[in-house]
Amino acid sequence: MYYYGFDWTYLLLIVGVIVSGIASAKVSSTFNKYSRIRSSAGMTGAEAAQRILYSEGITDVAVQHISGSLTDHYDPSSKVVSLSDATYGSTSVAAIGVAAHECGHVIQHHRGYAPLSIRSALVPVANVGSKAGVPICILGMFLGMNETLINLGILVFSFGVLFQIVTLPVEFDASARALKLVRNLGILDDAETRDTRKVLKAAAMTYVASAFASILSLMRLVILFGGRRRD
Numbered sequence: 292m293y294y295y296g297f298d299w300t301y302l303l304l305i306v307g308v309i310v311s312g313i314a315s316a317k318v319s320s321t322f323n324k325y326s327r328i329r330s331s332a333g334m335t336g337a338e339a340a341q342r343i344l345y346s347e348g349i350t351d352v353a354v355q356h357i358s359g360s361l362t363d364h365y366d367p368s369s370k371v372v373s374l375s376d377a378t379y380g381s382t383s384v385a386a387i388g389v390a391a392h393e394c395g396h397v398i399q400h401h402r403g404y405a406p407l408s409i410r411s412a413l414v415p416v417a418n419v420g421s422k423a424g425v426p427i428c429i430l431g432m433f434l435g436m437n438e439t440l441i442n443l444g445i446l447v448f449s450f451g452v453l454f455q456i457v458t459l460p461v462e463f464d465a466s467a468r469a470l471k472l473v474r475n476l477g478i479l480d481d482a483e484t485r486d487t488r489k490v491l492k493a494a495a496m497t498y499v500a501s502a503f504a505s506i507l508s509l510m511r512l513v514i515l516f517g518g519r520r521r522d
Contacts, residue, residue, distance in 0.1 A: 300511045307504030314493075314500035321493040322361065325385035325486050326377060334478055336378040336390035343394040343472050344372075352397050356380075363389050365396040367411065372397060384479060388487035391473050392494070395465030406460045416447075417454035424448025428516050441516045445509070452509045455502040462498045466491040 334342070340354045357363075357373035365372050372393045378386040399407045424447045431440030470488055473479040479487060 298515075300515050303507040303511045307507040311497070311500045311504050314497045318361075318490075318493040318497050321490055322377070322385050322389075325388075325490050326381065326383040328384050328483075328486060329382050330384050330387055330479055330483055332478055333382050334387065335380050335382050336374050336386035337380065339387045339473065339478050340372055340374065340390040340394050342476060342478060343391055343469075344397060346472070346476055347394075347398055347401065349397060349401055361389070363393050365393045365400070367396075367400045384483045384486045385490045387473060387478060387483075388469065388490045389494075391469035391478070391487075392465050392491055394472070395468035396461075398468055399461065399465060404461070404464065406457055406464070410454065410457045410461055413450060413454045413457060416450040418451075420447040420449065420454075421451035424451065425512070428512060432516065445512050445516065448509060448512060452502075452505040455498075455505045458498055459502060462495050466495055 337354050337356070344350070344352055344354070352370045352372060354372045354374065356379040357375055359375050360377055362375045363373060363378050372390075374390055374393070378389045396407070398404075424444050427444030427447060428441050429444075431437040431444060434440060466488075469491065470484060473487065474481070474484045
């Protein structure tokens with residue numbers, strides 16, 4: 292595990308950071324590129340969101356503005372779609388794509404989409420796992436390589452990884468719903484829908500990268516602490 296004082300497992304973390312950084316840069320550049328292309332219908336992100344929700348018979352979800360860049364999200368507990376500065380009042384194909392994607396989550400919630408329900412159920416344990424998993428493992432190490440604590444730490448951390456994995460089908464499905472709706476409702480034409488697909492694909496890759504980085508972190512915990520238990 293250690294060679295001349297170097298812990299090679301740090302390479303797993305470095306790879307995860309690099310992959311996540313590349314994905315983040317890609318989504319930013321792609322969004323910026325297509326945020327300069329105005330949709331032919333001239334509909335804003337907020338108007339597109341309202342149009343999509345009404346077309347699905349969803350009238351109890353509000354669409355509101357939120358500050359920031361790419362801070363768009365749907366909160367199922369309050370039934371609010373929050374659209375960022377670059378999305379809410381913009382008529383670009385990128386803005387409409389992001390707004391439609393968030394509406395895809397609304398539709399998932401409205402129809403009881405199973406992966407979304409599973410992800411929502413995992414939120415509490417995932418939040419705890421991502422913060423407490425490593426400290427529990429370290430505590431177990433300092434307490435004489437206590438296997439119970441180490442195994443608990445790895446298990447708790449695993450819930451955070453599971454959350455990232457379950458997030459993938461949720462995000463891909465929301466994008467698929469969004470692309471179908473903006474085309475069928477005439478919000479975007481064929482060429483604009485293709486551009487929007489590029490934006491949503493780039494955004495989806497950030498979730499793939501995040502899941503990949505989480506898996507690498509879990510692998511590091513297993514290798515690091517598992518190896519020390521064997522020692």
